[in-house]
Amino acid sequence: MTYTSSNADVLMRAFASDWGKGKPPTLEGAMHPEAELIVPEGMPYGGGVFRGQERIGQWFAEDLWQLWAEFSSTPTDFIDGGEKVVVPVHVKGKTHDGAEVEADNVWIYEFEDGALRRARVLADTATIRDAVTGGTMVAGEQVPEPMQMVQMLGAFQLSQALYVVAKLGVSSALVDGPRTIEDLAARTGANADALGRIVRTLAPLGLFWTDDHKVGATDLGLTLAEGHPGSVRDIALFLMETHYAPFGELLRTATTGESAATHYYGKPFFDWISEIPELAEVMTGAMASITTALRAGMFDGYSLPDGNVVADIGGADGSMLCELLAHEPQRRGIVFDRPEIVPAARKALADHGLADRVEIQSGDFFESVPTADVYILSYILHDWDDESCRRILQAITNAAAPGARIVLVESVITPGDAPDLAKTVDLTMLAMVTGRERTAYEYERLLAAANCTIDRIVPSPTPFSFIEATVG
Numbered sequence: 001m002t003y004t005s006s007n008a009d010v011l012m013r014a015f016a017s018d019w020g021k022g023k024p025p026t027l028e029g030a031m032h033p034e035a036e037l038i039v040p041e042g043m044p045y046g047g048g049v050f051r052g053q054e055r056i057g058q059w060f061a062e063d064l065w066q067l068w069a070e071f072s073s074t075p076t077d078f079i080d081g082g083e084k085v086v087v088p089v090h091v092k093g094k095t096h097d098g099a100e101v102e103a104d105n106v107w108i109y110e111f112e113d114g115a116l117r118r119a120r121v122l123a124d125t126a127t128i129r130d131a132v133t134g135g136t137m138v139a140g141e142q143v144p145e146p147m148q149m150v151q152m153l154g155a156f157q158l159s160q161a162l163y164v165v166a167k168l169g170v171s172s173a174l175v176d177g178p179r180t181i182e183d184l185a186a187r188t189g190a191n192a193d194a195l196g197r198i199v200r201t202l203a204p205l206g207l208f209w210t211d212d213h214k215v216g217a218t219d220l221g222l223t224l225a226e227g228h229p230g231s232v233r234d235i236a237l238f239l240m241e242t243h244y245a246p247f248g249e250l251l252r253t254a255t256t257g258e259s260a261a262t263h264y265y266g267k268p269f270f271d272w273i274s275e276i277p278e279l280a281e282v283m284t285g286a287m288a289s290i291t292t293a294l295r296a297g298m299f300d301g302y303s304l305p306d307g308n309v310v311a312d313i314g315g316a317d318g319s320m321l322c323e324l325l326a327h328e329p330q331r332r333g334i335v336f337d338r339p340e341i342v343p344a345a346r347k348a349l350a351d352h353g354l355a356d357r358v359e360i361q362s363g364d365f366f367e368s369v370p371t372a373d374v375y376i377l378s379y380i381l382h383d384w385d386d387e388s389c390r391r392i393l394q395a396i397t398n399a400a401a402p403g404a405r406i407v408l409v410e411s412v413i414t415p416g417d418a419p420d421l422a423k424t425v426d427l428t429m430l431a432m433v434t435g436r437e438r439t440a441y442e443y444e445r446l447l448a449a450a451n452c453t454i455d456r457i458v459p460s461p462t463p464f465s466f467i468e469a470t471v472g
């Protein structure tokens with residue numbers, strides 16, 4: 001096996017020499033002076049958080065041997081993520097009472113500038129596998145189908161537990177480090193017993209780690225922290241405060257074909273939300289998070305088709321337009337959305353320093369849109385049925401000169417039964433609006449009906465693609 005990162009190489013050599021055999025690891029000097037070793041209770045290593053080179057060395061040389069008379073830890077792989085290296089290990093040993101123990105664990109080693117900053121063992125591999133597969137496997141055995149089904153049926157409870165964590169700011173309160181449950185409850189206004197039980201439910205799914213005294217958030221748990229890089233907290237609030245309740249009417253949608261949200265709210269979703277400014281703001285925040293967290297990396301190396309004026313139709317607060325125009329100072333932009341979105345757009349453009357060359361216009365994209373050379377429609381057509389899409393595209397072709405370009409940003413459904421974000425989002429479209437996720441062929445037909453031709457579909461490292469088309 002060859003490994004690309006020197007971090008994985010350092011670990012591999014450490015395991016080959018003294019690592020896991022009871023001697024303090026030297027790591028060839030690549031240990032950060034404030035390194036942390038995190039071991040949850042219940043592991044074959046004893047539990048605790050050990051800080052600093054000296055204490056970690058002592059743990060290897062002394063603490064471990066209070067539990068074990070014989071001990072070996074054999075790596076079965078080095079999964080090389082550069083700054084993060086994941087090492088599944090097979091642990092074998094004998095306690096001082098003579099009991100023989102074997103276990104499979106997964107260690108995660110995090111490096112900073114070539115020095116080990118944090119090592120943690122999450123759980124035994126069966127638990128890890130359960131967290132990844134949603135609990136379909138236990139110790140290498142297939143979980144019986146009735147059990148799998150009950151786990152799937154109970155998924156709504158997890159959605160609510162995640163919402164609690166996001167809404168009360170539990171992850172936000174853990175950004176600076178672990179806390180006791182009592183401290184966490186006091187800071188978030190939670191009941192300590194209830195919060196402790198919610199944390200205990202979510203820890204095996206990989207959100208938190210706990211020891212006797214404290215709870216800490218993992219990288220996954222921190223995605224629910226406000227303002228944290230890669231945060232999807234606003235998406236949690238949007239889904240749970242506007243989608244969760246109408247989804248209770250999916251049965252009705254399945255039999256009538258009518259959007260559950262239209263029935264539940266008594267009017268189409270966008271009309272309903274536009275009347276509640278706080279929720280319109282939550283939606284705009286969620287859309288901005290889709291750009292910063294789920295579309296991260298999609299704009300690298302991509303340039304919009306030529307054209308001086310770029311209009312982002314239904315552009316929400318303009319986060320995406322800012323990404324696309326940031327390095328193209330010669331272009332001007334227009335963010336076009338409903339009137340209630342204007343304040344959020346004004347703020348976002350000022351934050352990005354683009355207020356001088358991106359203007360905001362409000363209106364209804366079924367009626368008319370501004371004139372531009374390039375039109376972006378990001379996550380717009382998927383919200384609407386074919387006839388509504390035709391009307392939106394018609395408004396564009398009315399305003400645009402022949403030869404103007406359209407760029408759709410959408411997830412294109414992949415054929416077959418492979419997992420695909422678009423297939424899940426399609427259920428959202430079914431229940432919440434009149435839209436649908438579409439295949440490449442369906443987008444081609446939709447654009448052709450509005451006298452537009454697809455030029456190319458540019459995939460990205462994210463689930464989203466750029467579908468470029470020409471008007472006329």
Ligand SMILES: C[S@@+](CC[C@H](N)C(=O)[O-])C[C@H]1O[C@@H](n2cnc3c(N)ncnc32)[C@H](O)[C@@H]1O
Nearest residue numbers: 270287314315316337338363364365366378379
């Ligand atoms: C799913 S969001 C997409 C936001 C953004 N383009 C993105 O990709 O993150 C749909 C947007 O369409 C806007 N919208 C809905 N109906 C509209 C209408 N009739 N006229 C203009 N904008 C509308 C909403 O306010 C919302 O910002």
